[in-house]
Amino acid sequence: MQNIEIEQSIENSIKEALKQNNATLVAHYYVSSDLQALAEESGGIVSDSLEMARFGQNSDADTIIVAGVKFMGETAKILSPEKRVLVLDTEANCSLDLSCPIDEFSKFCDQKPDHVVVVYANTSAEVKARADWVVTSGSALKVVQKLHDEGKKVLWAPDKHLGHYVQSMTGVEMLMWDGACIVHEEFKAEGLKRLMEIHPEAGVLVHPESPKEVIALADIVGSTTQLINAAASRPENTFIVATDNGIFHKMKEVAPHKKFIEAPTMGEGADCESCAHCGWMAMNNLEKCLDTLNTGNNEILINNQIIDKAKNSIQRLLDFTK
Structure with a gap:
């Protein structure tokens, strides 16, 4: 008390x-x-x-x-x-942000001046300033498809799993930075299959920062907002959720009578079945x-020049998604 x-x-x-x-x-x-x-x-x-x-x-x-x-x-x-x-x-901090330091990223971009630079929102202000576009997990597919339709080559950073998901859904070849989220990368496909066998009635909700083997098992792949909406709107009463477990608060709020189960991150020597929570959060x-x-x-x-450049790359997305 x-x-x-x-x-x-x-x-x-x-x-x-x-x-x-x-x-x-x-x-x-x-x-x-x-x-x-x-x-x-x-x-x-x-x-x-x-x-x-x-x-x-x-x-x-x-x-x-x-x-x-x-x-x-x-x-x-x-x-x-x-x-x-x-x-x-x-x-x-964020492992995606830390995995993409501006000096190394700028050199990477400079080697491919004919590519449009598209970065995920989980990046520093400096990286956003170096980019042509900033995207979210909910908008990445549409933006990359638009650029491809315009005949543009795409350089993508920093999340390789989200990048591979976008690539698999659009067929667009992308030059990929090698970054990953320390939470989502730990979800295990074999453990998820076993959990699906225990709960065959459950819908499977997966964030696209997860490995492709986990994404392949999903009923819904989407951003945090899209997964929350799916929890509320889909007919299943039980869901297995592959994203940070902080999202359960909002899921229970929008669907109070439904059951939510953490997708497994367990592996050899793991001391918890699912450890899906960001230590920085x-x-x-x-x-x-x-x-x-x-x-x-x-x-x-933030330096004003960085703000001005980064704002341009974010504004492109805001204008595109109006």
């Missing part, structure tokens, strides 16, 4: 601090359920990284508090350069949210 009272006190303090700072809290689907609930209760949003940034851009808030990882704060700053953007922990918590609001720490600052 005492812990609940302490948590409630912190939440109330955050809500008050948000008002005092004219701030809005935007949270990703993969952070803890208490942060997701607080974001919505306080007039913010729970969504994917690009929609989080767009919500902040369209809000009247002077300050955007980002519960997620560092590149999400950077995306918010790119779309709202005049606003103060704070993250809860500057050490909360787990660095976000209520205490850090309140501290960030009170101190103004963890501000995202």
Whole structure:
């Protein structure tokens, strides 16, 4: 009971601090359920990284508090350069972002000047600035198909699994960067098959950052938002879900009477059947949210030239998906 009272006190303090700072809290689907609930209760949003940034851009808030990882704060700053953007922990990173350092990526791009550079949203501001297009997992197929129809050659980064999925669905040859998400890459096809045998009635929902063998077993392959929509709209009452387990909060919210099972990440020597949660996302918590609001720490600052270039590559996507 005492812990609940302490948590409630912190939440109330955050809500008050948000008002005092004219701030809005935007949270990703993969952070803890208490942060997701607080974001919505306080007039913010729970969504994917690009929609989080767009919500902040369209809000009247002077300050955007980002519960997620560092590149999400950077995306918010790119779309709202005049606003103060704070993250809860500057050490909360992303394996896809870290796997694609700007110096190496620029050299990679320079070797293929005839290719259109398409990067996934899970990248640094500098990489977005080097790109021609920024895409999300929900928009990648359509953008790559459009470029192919225009006769363009595509250079893709950083997620190789999402890239191979796009390639398999479109038939478009892409020059591929070798990056992967440490959470999604661990899903195991053999373990998933065994779980499907135990639950033959279950629908299988898979994020395209997963290995191709896992994707091949899916009923629905899609972005976080698309998987949540599928959980609500599909007729199955049980789902096996291959993405970060933080998404279960929203899935249970939109489909409270349905059952959700984590897809297995177990392998030789594994000490849990499914460990599908990003350690960097787990660095976000209520205490850090309140501290960030009170101190103004963890501000995202980006060079104006980088912002201008990165905004162009994001704006292409926003215009295309209107």
